[in-house]
Amino acid sequence: MSSQDYDCIVIGAGVQGSFTAYNLAKNNKKTLLLEQFVLPHSRGSSHGQTRIIRKAYDEDYYTHMMEECYQLWSQLEKEANVKLYRRTGLLVMGPEQGDYQVFKSTLERNKVPIVILPREEFSQHIPHVNLSQGNAALVDTTAGVLYADRTLKTVQGQFQKLGGVIKDGQKVIDITPGSVVTVTTVSGVYRAKRLVITAGPWANTLLSHTGLQLPLQVIKINVCYWREKIPGSYNVQHRFPCFIQLESEEAKHHIYGLPSNEYPGLMKICYHTGAETDPDERDRQTDRGDIDILQRYITRCFPGLVPIPAVVESCMYTVTPDNHFVLDLHPTHSNIVIGAGFSGHGFKFGPIVGKLLCELSQGEVPSYDLSPFRIRRFQAHSKSAL
Ligand SMILES: Cc1cc2nc3c(=O)[nH]c(=O)nc-3n(C[C@H](O)[C@H](O)[C@H](O)COP(=O)(O)OP(=O)(O)OC[C@H]3O[C@@H](n4cnc5c(N)ncnc54)[C@H](O)[C@@H]3O)c2cc1C
Numbered sequence: 577m578s579s580q581d582y583d584c585i586v587i588g589a590g591v592q593g594s595f596t597a598y599n600l601a602k603n604n605k606k607t608l609l610l611e612q613f614v615l616p617h618s619r620g621s622s623h624g625q626t627r628i629i630r631k632a633y634d635e636d637y638y639t640h641m642m643e644e645c646y647q648l649w650s651q652l653e654k655e656a657n658v659k660l661y662r663r664t665g666l667l668v669m670g671p672e673q674g675d676y677q678v679f680k681s682t683l684e685r686n687k688v689p690i691v692i693l694p695r696e697e698f699s700q701h702i703p704h705v706n707l708s709q710g711n712a713a714l715v716d717t718t719a720g721v722l723y724a725d726r727t728l729k730t731v732q733g734q735f736q737k738l739g740g741v742i743k744d745g746q747k748v749i750d751i752t753p754g755s756v757v758t759v760t761t762v763s764g765v766y767r768a769k770r771l772v773i774t775a776g777p778w779a780n781t782l783l784s785h786t787g788l789q790l791p792l793q794v795i796k797i798n799v800c801y802w803r804e805k806i807p808g809s810y811n812v813q814h815r816f817p818c819f820i821q822l823e824s825e826e827a828k829h830h831i832y833g834l835p836s837n838e839y840p841g842l843m844k845i846c847y848h849t850g851a852e853t854d855p856d857e858r859d860r861q862t863d864r865g866d867i868d869i870l871q872r873y874i875t876r877c878f879p880g881l882v883p884i885p886a887v888v889e890s891c892m893y894t895v896t897p898d899n900h901f902v903l904d905l906h907p908t909h910s911n912i913v914i915g916a917g918f919s920g921h922g923f924k925f926g927p928i929v930g931k932l933l934c935e936l937s938q939g940e941v942p943s944y945d946l947s948p949f950r951i952r953r954f955q956a957h958s959k960s961a962l
């Protein structure tokens with residue numbers, strides 16, 4: 577084995593690639609993590625200070641995975657002696673008969689501790705929020721905030737402590753599949769027995785070198801922060817929770833928010849979709865339709881916020897047609913593993929995705945049933961996409 581040869585190469589040092597590389601190194605695999613930008617960067621999907629972690633989901637399998645995932649987050653916190661998670665609870669609001677019932681049933685079936693908030697008690701528990709007419713509300717008490725940038729720094733640091741190698745500022749420009757995979761970057765050529773592709777919005781650009789295209793749509797999200805009229809009203813220290821509004825008068829997609837924390841006096845509230853973009857041209861996508869929706873919602877339901885965004889940052893989702901992840905082997909090259917299409921809800925799963933992609937790359941039986949995440953589910957919809 578030459579010094580350029582590895583057991584495994586991981587392309588993409590976002591949350592999923594970083595946790596995958598960390599798991600491989602923990603399993604004594606000589607691992608190289610390649611990143612196109614100089615780290616840390618804010619050009620993909622994993623940057624920013626915070627993300628929501630929750631067990632509240634439509635599908636049991638996500639809730640099941642989160643059981644172990646919370647333990648893995650806590651293990652990493654202990655191992656690195658750093659705080660990555662803050663419990664705040666998650667307020668779920670939605671029309672009584674819609675998706676809200678599905679969330680509630682999943683939580684109850686899986687014995688996740690929740691508190692139902694009857695309308696007459698709502699404002700006593702959640703001040704400064706108007707519960708929409710016909711909406712019900714509950715709190716997933718296990719949910720909270722993950723510190724995102726700190727997570728990446730921590731997991732990449734732990735990977736390096738285990739002997740892993742990170743090469744940033746090294747955009748991959750070619751992949752030659754084979755029993756030994758050759759990966760060419762702008763400044764080097766590397767070989768490995770196995771390859772993991774976790775390239776976020778650039779997944780299809782990289783997969784084109786392997787003869788595969790997935791039905792992925794890249795969406796720009798305007799990450800909006802809104803000023804409190806009375807400082808502290810929606811603050812994390814005053815125990816204001818994260819929230820998801822499942823459907824609303826203003827929009828059919830979720831609206832979600834996190835208590836004011838990272839920027840003093842500003843609460844982050846975003847719309848769970850946006851306009852399509854080329855990931856290399858993100859800043860030229862200037863659609864603000866999502867901000868118009870948020871302004872109307874905030875005026876109606878969060879009267880304690882100034883309904884004009886004080887800060888707007890950018891981030892991207894990589895969305896599959898069913899909003900479920902892709903965690904699978906490449907259909908023609910079994911030593912290439914793909915983690916993609918995290919559809920705007922993948923951060924909280926980082927530790928478990930890392931474990932699963934590591935297992936797949938080592939030819940092990942994955943710890944969870946991965947059928948919802950297989951590539952072949954797209955075949956029925958669009959053969960040409962494969
Ligand atoms: C605004 C916003 C809010 C969100 N909120 C939540 C939330 O509350 N909870 C939650 O769980 N999830 C949330 N998500 C989703 C979550 O952040 C993403 O699912 C997750 O970050 C995806 O990570 P990734 O590693 O797949 O992609 P990325 O972070 O984009 O990582 C891919 C990496 O690959 C690199 N790369 C690409 N091409 C190459 C190449 N040719 N050579 C080398 N490197 C390359 C990129 O530069 C990038 O660093 C949110 C996302 C956004 C945008």
Ligand SMILES: O=C(O)[C@@H]1CCCC=N1
Pocket residue numbers: 628629630820830832848920921922
């Ligand atoms: O995954 C999450 O928790 C957030 C909030 C809901 C929509 C997407 N991301």
